[in-house]
Amino acid sequence: MTVRVVLAGAHGFGSHYLDRLRRMPGIELAGVCDVRPVAPELLDGLGEPEVSGDLPGLIKRTGAEIAILATPIPTHADLALAAFGAGAHVLVEKPTAATLRDFERMRAAADAAGLACQVGFQSLGSAAVPAIRELIASGAIGRVTGIGVAGSWPRPASYFTRSPWAGRRVLDGADVVDGALTNPFAHALATALAVAGADERGAVASVTAELFHANPIESDDTSAIRVHLSSGVPVVAAVTLCAATRDEPYVLVHGTKGRVRFTYTLDEVQVDDGPVRPFGRTDLLANLVEHVRSGAELLVPVHRTGAFMEVMEAIRLAPDPLPIDDAHQDLSGEGRVLPGIAAVVDTCADRLALFSELGVSWATPLTVSGAVVAEYTTVSDLPLEAAPRPFLHPVRTLGGVVVTEVRPADHPHHLGAGLAVTDLGGRNFWGGRTYVRDQGPTWLDDHGMQRHLSFPVREAAGFAERLVWERPGEQPLVREERTVRAAPLSRGWALDFAFTLHNLTDRPLTVRSSATKGRAGAGYGGFFWRAPAGSPGLRVFTASAEGEERVHGSRAPWLALAADDWTLVFAQDDDPWFVRVAEYPGVGTALAWDTPLEFGPVLARRVAVVVADGRLSREEAAGLVSELRP
Structure with missing residues (x-):
């Protein structure tokens, strides 16, 4: 027939x-x-x-x-x-x-x-899919704890101009959603859902998406998502079209007793470090023809792509992909390459982690008028004595001048711009030595860390973040809600940094600085910005005073730190200013300038920073402060 x-x-x-x-x-x-x-x-x-x-x-x-x-x-x-x-x-x-x-x-x-309506997810025609499901059902790898997906392919620039809809989210008012996960690596996601037995509508409970583009396109070319299935099993998929070479994509099933790796493009399955087992594949067109002839069961009927479409819908409705700055890219070939991205993608699948959770700095950019002006690192490989914590670096002027510094030789625990406290509840969340009264700076085993939990909001202009402050092995002291946003000004741009600390203990918590323990003038602890050392022409001033000695400890509504090619203007109303110019360039707020600060349920603060090219005058700085949002 x-x-x-x-x-x-x-x-x-x-x-x-x-x-x-x-x-x-x-x-x-x-x-x-x-x-x-x-x-x-x-x-x-x-x-x-x-x-x-x-x-x-x-x-x-x-x-x-x-x-x-x-x-x-x-x-x-x-x-x-x-x-x-x-x-x-x-x-x-x-x-x-x-x-x-x-x-x-x-x-x-x-x-x-x-x-019949068959959908061309060719990988679902593989005999490996039911075989893996049977393997899982038999308990061979124990209880499934998660499924990872990784894919790394190179694509030339011409790939994104191959048609009018290539690389677009919307074209002429119609949804396109031509992104890395929804088109070239759609098989990877659909295969993971099929292996999990979660391919129909209702199988997806929630989706968290981190979408990026290195290429000048509207859609994403590098993406990571976490799909929480209704069964409770997480699926983390990380893919890129900006790899140096092609790696075969795979699905990695994590179990309490072992793991299964399914290289779906090759129909190969490997359990732990065992032999690679090949499987056959049925062509989906042949399967549909046989269905028409004899009523054979369809391998990928449309209803079995419902869960995939739930994920695709979440990606369609997600905020627009964030740009990856050219500084992270190799632009020497036919296509854009993110050096090391294949290893990052593999790590996502291995750890079931998103890009931001691996501490990849480009994974949380701040943009102003389409330009990346800052990057935010949530996780680092710092030792505990550096008080690991999220931080902003590099922060740039609109002209591209970097105005932060990380781990300088003079103070290796200084981390760009962020929040750090020398003593919160007896724990050092600043890093380095702890000041001990009548003894001086001393190495103590008292360091804590700020641990990133999640981003409830992530947009091009900023994010909202949840963190906990804890010493490993101990109960967290506080839960923090942090918001960081960037906005354009008439000259330069503004960073808005706000935080609320929620006391998780059953008693008031105390913030102390070294000054409260006897070190005069060392009231640091709060929002802190480490500027680049060696910046020529450095000076510091407020509306009414100039010089480190006069502005250090002052309560001026704003303070400017200016060099020949950049100016930072800090504004806040709550705390004295901590300032360093001669020893190193840094500005911070002093939560506990010379007296311990005790708080009960909540401690909240907000700081705004103007970031501008060139040296601003006192009048110019005051004018930009007036533009900051209330």
Whole structure:
């Protein structure tokens, strides 16, 4: 029995279907539907199919039983409905549709017409998928604790200009969602969900997405997401199109007794360090043809892509991807490369962690007018004696001048711009030596750390963060809610840094500085900014005073630290200023200037910083402070 098919979309990926049709007996290409002219050589060896731009008319005239849709993502739903209306079964290329609404339209139309709708996730035709599910069910690797996905491919710049919709989230008002996870690595995500037995609607509880672009595109080319399944199992997928070389993508199933690695492009499975076992694969077009002939079960019916579409919908609705600054890229080849990104992606799959949770600085950028002006590191490999904590670095002027410094030789525990306290509840959250009364700076085993928990909000202009302050092995002292945002000014830009500390103990907590223990003038502890050493022409001033001796310890509403090629203007109303110029360049707020600060349930503060190119005068600094939002 010969099955007649029509192909919508002969160019791009449609050419792969033409090649497959040449090799598949018992199938006749009756027609080709395309909005562009189809060169005769594209159809060599395929008879004389009718060519038309009218899909339903083509189906009806040719009597085609199957319509293959290899067209742009936004067209899938309408073309599928047109094919069902003309009486044809459908094989639609992945992803199923651009939106969850379109997916539901397709599913409902297929059910109403009593026709099959197979989705071209070719990896789901692998015999390895049911084999892995059986392996999991047998308990061979214990309880599943998570599933990781990793994929690293290079792409030339031309990949993102191959069509008008390439690299777009929206085109002419229509959702496209052509991102790394939703198109080239859509198989990776769909395969992970299938292996988990979580492929239908309702299987996804929540999605956290970290989307980035190194290329000048609208969509993402480097992404990490965490999908919490309704079963409680997390799926973390990390992929990039900015690798130096191609690595075969894989799904990594974590269990309490072992792990399974499925290299889905090769249909190879490995349990722990055991032998690699190859599996066969059924072609999804052949499977659909057999379904038409004999009623064979479909391998990827549309309803079994429901969970994938729930994730795709979350990505569609997520904030726009954040840019990765050129400073992190190798721009010497045909495509943009993020050096070391393959190892980062592998680590995400191995640890079930997002980019930001690995401490990758470009994973939390702040942007102003599309330019990356600061990067935020949440996790570092610092020793405990440095009081590990999140920090901003590098922070740049709009002209690109870096105005922060990390781990300088004079004070290796100084970390760009951030929040650090010398003594909170008897623990050192500043780093370095602790000042002991009548003894001086002393190395004590008293250091704590600020541990990043999550980003409730992450946008191009800033983020909201949740953290805990703790000493490893002890109960946390405080939970912090932090917000950091960037905004343009008439000259330069402004950083807004606010934090609220929630006391987690059953008693008031005390903040102390070295000054409260007897070291005169050492009232540091609070928001602190370490500026670059060696900056020429450094001076510090307020509206009414100038010089380190006069502004140190003052309660001026604003304070400026200026060099020949940059100026920082700090503004806040709560605490005295801590200032260093002669020893090193740094400005901070002093929560406990010379008296311990005790707080009960909550301690909250806000600081704003103007970041400008060039040296500002006193009048110019005051004018920019007036632009800061209340």
